[in-house]
Amino acid sequence: MTINCKGRLIDVNTPKVMGILNVTPDSFFDGGRYNNDMAVLRQAESMLSDGADFIDIGGYSSRPGASEVAETDEIRRVVPAVTAIVKEFPNAVVSVDTFRSSVARAAIESGAAIVNDISAGNLDADMMETVAALQVPYIMMHMRGNPSTMQTLTDYDDIVKEMLLYFAEKTTAARSFGINDVLIDPGFGFAKTLEQNYEVLRRLEDFSILELPLLVGVSRKSMVYKPLGTSAAEALNGSTVLHTIALSKGAKILRVHDVKEAVEAVKLFQLSQ
Template sequence: MKQTSSTYLNVNGQLIDLAVPQVMGILNVTPDSFYADSRKQVEADIAARAKQILDEGASIIDIGAYSSRPNAEHISAEEEMSRLRNGLEIIRKNHPDAIISVDTFRADVAECCVRDYGVAIINDIAAGEMDQRMFETVARLGVPYIMMHMKGTPQNMQAEPQYENFLKEVFLYFARKVQQLRDLGAKDIILDPGFGFGKTLEHNYELMAHLEEFAIFELPLLVGVSRKSMIYRLLGGTPQEALNGTTVLDTVALLKGADILRVHDVREAVEAVQITEKLKSQWKL
């Protein structure tokens, strides 16, 4: 189990204390995300989903307008921003104080969301690989930045991903990226190991088995395994049937040092946090 001191994220002048892990609820304003129940496109559905995320105990709403599922259709920045504007306007109207993260790999989209809608966090699946201006942009904006490990792009990442030394490559990738960001003056860097992105089933479980080793970076760790194929391909079934497996892996991740869980099912993740925190408090006695 990872032992760390309390870490704070500065989000729009508010401090989020990661001494207790936080839950980030997924709101997809896309027509094609892998989990059909997460797709919200009309105002009533977007508003209801944002309310549900907050009511069930999440501290962050993560809104995405570009599906990053394997073989996803590539859409333009204009289309992505159009979808985001619609969703962000609805969230801001109904929940003006909500902490919002935007899931985008595009620097211009990130800047527009922060500048025009007060978005607090940028969540980049590509860690700057799909837009070379992203690192400079987030450093200049001064917002917390989640960078994920992904080999390839959403269009090709699952085409037989291969590594010479899987864990070594992931750790060296983050070491290089963290240094680049720090050289630019970026603050509040969050690491996402990228479960399901350019990784086989075995890679995903190897990553989970060694999750506590990310403590070497002394940075917050986000884990997103919600309803992913590493669960339903192992157990059989579909994303719709992967809630129990998600909760199991979320619990393992929390015990191995996860600071933020990115999930579709907020209530279950919040309960996992409460139970693991109670358990860890007994271990400390």
């Protein structure tokens, strides 16, 4: 499996690590930390030196209860961060975490190379057409509703079966628009209860039937720290455990806050194969 990031072919048969860099004031773990170019560049440099394959820039917190952000404000947050990183680190592969086509376009035109959409086009009817026109890889996540309503939409008969159908339909739509590189994200924590998150994790190998690169994002989420009775700040060890389990079940990209530890998990996992 390879993905074409603006002419650079990246082989995801070997698992990769995507570092999370949120330029938001209210993200659940790192909100407010990277609110200027210098802070962004320091964190990007740290992630890249620790072995990050991708850096994912987000300007809109998708945590439950997060504030609404105007499109102009999201662009104002994201574009300078993307621009600064690709200027300072021209070999960096930057992803933009957005469900808005206008933000995706602005970020890609500023140097980003991947669109990461939590809604898989459900929250912006123009998203897939835009991604196809930009000819960049498209990460589609599973979610019901939107970040404000998702936690009320957790009624499934068979969650994995329904997710597989969702991704099959979304992939067909993406291909019809002309998107070549499609990746899928099960969306841990999005429209899923704690128990459902672990059911999806247990059955993660089922997603191989789609023959698409699988991205897993569990880093420091409540599914890690709630069972342990701790907090996001104390969830590094638990996150690494779940990352290792995800790798063993076919994950090709780990989306993480802690790049060094995730890279180490990937290296040791590879040695065990």
